[in-house]
Amino acid sequence: MIRISIAAGLLSAAALAGAQQPAPPPAFAASNLSPMGVRALASNCAACHGTNGRPAPGSTLEGLAGKPKNELAMAMNQFRAGKKPATLMHQISKGYTEAEIDALADYFSRQPR
Ligand code: HEC
Structure with missing residues (x-):
């Protein structure tokens, strides 16, 4: 019984200490800018902009494929x-x-477009 209450006390002390700490920054993965890494990043855009930036037929979204690099970067920025x-x-x-x-x-x- 004593052990349980000590454990509970420690837990609530830890919870209190935790409550006063600022939230840790989110742990983002390091950038992978190798050709395969960039391809993986680009696949994040495929659901909306189409595979490799070519929108599905009838899509109302802009294609990204073959647009000038500075235009794409400027839009993103x-x-x-x-x-x-x-x-x-x-x-x-x-x-x-x-x-x-x-x-x-x-x-x-x-x-290619
Ligand atoms: C969930 C859907 C979705 C995803 C995922 C997505 N986009 Fe978009 N994108 C849009 C929509 C919708 C627009 C039109 C602007 C708006 O309403 O946000 C747009 C517009 C753009 C434009 C501007 C096109 C133009 O010429 O006006 C660029 C560039 C762009 N997206 C790049 C990207 C890139 C790069 C990624 C991946 C990192 C990406 N998008 C992922 C939906 C998406």
Whole structure:
């Protein structure tokens, strides 16, 4: 019984200490900017923009394939800064570093339309 109450006391002390700590930063995976890593990043865009940036027939979304790299990077950076109107690209663009955006823009600009 004593052991249980000591354990409970320790647990609540730990919980209190935990409550006062600031939340740890989220653990993002390190960037993988190898060709396969960038391809994996680009696959995150496929659900909406189509495989390799070519939208499915009849899709109302913009294709990304074959667009100039600077145009793609600029759009992503403007979304990220909240300067370009968007429904969901604001959130999506914030999930990528500048280097990742640059690599994604480069990747999609090289894809055939
Ligand atoms: C859940 C769907 C979805 C995903 C996933 C998605 N997008 Fe988008 N994207 C959109 C929509 C919708 C728009 C139009 C702007 C808006 O409403 O947010 C857009 C617009 C864009 C534009 C601007 C196109 C133009 O010329 O106006 C770019 C560039 C872009 N997305 C890049 C990406 C990249 C790169 C990824 C992957 C990292 C990605 N998107 C993932 C839905 C998505």
